[in-house]
Amino acid sequence: MATQGGGKSEVGVNSSPALKPKDWVLLSLRLVAFFATATATIVMALNKQTNTVVVATVGNTPVKVAVTAKFQQTPAFVFFVVANAMASFHNWMMIVVEFYGHKIDYKGLRLAIIAILDMMTVALASAGDGAATFMADLGKNGNSHARWNKICDKFHAYCDRGSGALIASFIGLLILLIINVMSISKLLKPKHTAYIGVP
Amino acid sequence: MAKTKRLCLLLARLMALGATLSAAIVMATSHEKASFYAVSFEAKYDNTPAFKYFVIANAVASVYGLLVLFLPSKSLLWRLVIVLDVVFTMLVTSSISAALAIAEVGKKGNSSAGWLPICAQVQKYCDQVKGALIAGFIGAIIYLLLLLYSIHNVWDPLFKQNT
Numbered sequence: 001m002a003t004q005g006g007g008k009s010e011v012g013v014n015s016s017p018a019l020k021p022k023d024w025v026l027l028s029l030r031l032v033a034f035f036a037t038a039t040a041t042i043v044m045a046l047n048k049q050t051n052t053v054v055v056a057t058v059g060n061t062p063v064k065v066a067v068t069a070k071f072q073q074t075p076a077f078v079f080f081v082v083a084n085a086m087a088s089f090h091n092w093m094m095i096v097v098e099f100y101g102h103k104i105d106y107k108g109l110r111l112a113i114i115a116i117l118d119m120m121t122v123a124l125a126s127a128g129d130g131a132a133t134f135m136a137d138l139g140k141n142g143n144s145h146a147r148w149n150k151i152c153d154k155f156h157a158y159c160d161r162g163s164g165a166l167i168a169s170f171i172g173l174l175i176l177l178i179i180n181v182m183s184i185s186k187l188l189k190p191k192h193t194a195y196i197g198v199p
Numbered sequence: 200m201a202k203t204k205r206l207c208l209l210l211a212r213l214m215a216l217g218a219t220l221s222a223a224i225v226m227a228t229s230h231e232k233a234s235f236y237a238v239s240f241e242a243k244y245d246n247t248p249a250f251k252y253f254v255i256a257n258a259v260a261s262v263y264g265l266l267v268l269f270l271p272s273k274s275l276l277w278r279l280v281i282v283l284d285v286v287f288t289m290l291v292t293s294s295i296s297a298a299l300a301i302a303e304v305g306k307k308g309n310s311s312a313g314w315l316p317i318c319a320q321v322q323k324y325c326d327q328v329k330g331a332l333i334a335g336f337i338g339a340i341i342y343l344l345l346l347l348y349s350i351h352n353v354w355d356p357l358f359k360q361n362t
Contacts, residue, residue: 069311073309073312074309075300075303076300076303079300115350116350119288119346119347119350122285123343126289126292126293126296127292127293127296128296130252130292130294130296130297130300131293131299132300133297134248134300135300135301135304137249138249138301138304139312143247145241145242145246145247146246146247146305146317147315147317148304148312148314148315149313149314151312151313177286180285181282184281184282184353188278188281
């Protein structure tokens, strides 16, 4: 019974409209992470370059073939786009919930749900980044042992845009990690026990 | 009740340690020499930066798992352990994802980039890498479950405490 009363008062205090100074830090971090992951998604999704290559010469006219490099050809980049899209959606939802979610009754679970969702987004975004980094490295340097040629010398713009998207995604991942650590430390604060003890 | 909880936690951490350690070892010992039309082909995990990263990440995660097993249960360091769990989950997840991406290129090739699959020439190497990847995947899943359990463990007693 005491814990039920403590839980209700904790949710009551959380629903006050004024945001504390620490919340502004968290909110601005989430905004930056949202922009970083959204940029990474959009830049990689629009990444496409077409080169015309002369394949053979028939008589006097050279036979030209258009070779296209797009992100869909590599499954790792497709996963990268999907993972960053989900990460930016998560960040956007968290910002919306921060502003408009005060009336929803979380039954005291608010901080735990936020921490768990943050953690899953960090895992997903890190997986997407890891795969895309090493595929980009393969495209840039090739692999002489497996006889895989590099492709960046022919498709400069594709490679440049890809690395830009990767850098934005790394920034987003770092900020997401910081946000996750902050959410978990909010859970660990002894502030909770203070509310339980108050009659 | 608390004893079974502790036992479950210990068991989970032991399994995570086993999975990451076996992933690192199996990947590091994968090695095959083949000759293909007088061209000598040597496949080793060293050839690919993604596999090197996989071995290093799983080795570091195993060392961390071993150290955490020896932590006394009432120490204040458990709060740090939760934060470090997040970092190591991230490391293990990104390593398995990177190794999977490169292994997929090795198995199926990439026709748009002109990269031919190599698994047909070095079958034993491919099988060993596949085993290491499965162990790494299990390790990543156990780390994720451990993190969920740590968060639940931290949050639950704070609400059930009476003063």
